[in-house]
């Protein structure tokens with residue numbers, strides 16, 4: 437075996453010395469030691485002997501041969517590196533070859549890197565993008581890279597988004613913690629889809645909502661389950677648009693049962709959270725967490741009566757004591773820290789979550805029953821969501837406000853709220869709940885029709 441000092445000595449002896457030295461070495465561990473310890477290579481270093489190892493049977497040897505060739509800014513090696521990048525059987529070696537092509541920073545490497553943008557391995561594609569970004573001011577490179585925003589792979593999309601699209605400033609010049617006065621503590625009666633047409637991009641800090649349950653309750657009649665999902669898609673796309681950069685959307689749903697029409701039919705179960713998830717991801721929401729809301733068994737509908745008697749397999753029906761809170765974040769390349777740093781010291785301090793917070797993703801909370809609305813949020817559920825996912829003075833939105841629990845809770849936690857509710861009965865009920873004795877009392881609340889709301893818009 438030889439030493440690192442010997443390798444240094446050989447390098448200093450100029451071209452040919454290493455070639456002469458390695459020609460009789462057969463053991464791959466020795467070659468590997470040499471390749472790993474070559475270190476910095478002088479400008480005029482002759483790397484031709486390295487080409488012999490690009491097809492060695494040991495993938496580590498190939499890897500290090502590629503890495504060393506990348507240190508030499510010599511366009512004579514572009515073709516060889518590109519062949520390895522395309523064809524090597526080991527993906528690590530392929531990626532290193534792409535990286536070496538990029539490290540050369542040679543304009544002639546562009547053609548080779550363009551070809552690698554079509555590779556099946558997204559990591560190879562990302563590596564090729566990185567190599568090309570050295571030429572980011574080159575119009576031709578921009579024209580090749582920008583269309584990759586539509587690449588099927590999310591990692592590739594993120595790299596391109598960060599590079600070319602994140603700099604586009606929102607039209608909304610508002611500071612991140614601010615929100616429009618005309619939305620603060622406002623409840624609008626109407627279809628959320630119509631109302632949101634009047635709400636600017638990036639207006640709200642947090643959305644917490646529980647959508648109508650397909651056709652499981654009387655207030656929600658849709659022609660088909662597909663139409664129902666399309667309806668939610670439409671609403672949540674708008675929620676995405678009006679959400680501030682990097683902020684959260686918490687969706688409360690659960691699979692629902694549409695009862696059977698007669699004894700000769702069976703009831704049908706629709707897995708709403710699992711079906712809607714796909715739409716949310718497609719529109720840009722980034723999945724963050726799934727929280728289970730766990731209720732006491734006695735509080736839910738008993739589906740066990742029949743089975744309790746007959747105990748026949750296949751007819752088993754567990755009582756559904758859980759609902760989901762699916763947590764999503766609006767896509768951004770910025771870290772959560774960026775969002776936090778938008779607030780002043782005082783607001784961050786005042787908004788800190790006190791001891792005793794829930795440390796798991798299973799939240800045991802009793803449901804709340806209401807005399808007017810059949811599906812209200814327990815205030816404790818709202819309290820947790822609002823405390824964990826917003827700062828004081830933020831604007832919290834609920835597109836399907838129902839009895840207004842999100843609004844009242846937001847208010848009690850020194851946040852503002854913006855609510856929309858289609859049903860007049862529930863809209864009036866919310867107004868009723870603003871009786872002076874309730875929490876809604878202190879700050880002015882605006883209960884508006886859509887037409888009245890349109891007149892209040894001041895940007």
Ligand SMILES: C[S@@+](CC[C@H](N)C(=O)[O-])C[C@H]1O[C@@H](n2cnc3c(N)ncnc32)[C@H](O)[C@@H]1O
Pocket residue numbers: 626627628629645646647648649655656809811812813835836837838839840841842856857858859862
């Ligand atoms: C599950 S409830 C929400 C209850 C609410 N979380 C609470 O604590 O009272 C869903 C609500 O969405 C409302 N809704 C349904 N379609 C709507 C639409 N297109 N626009 C606005 N509200 C709608 C229904 O009237 C219903 O009150």
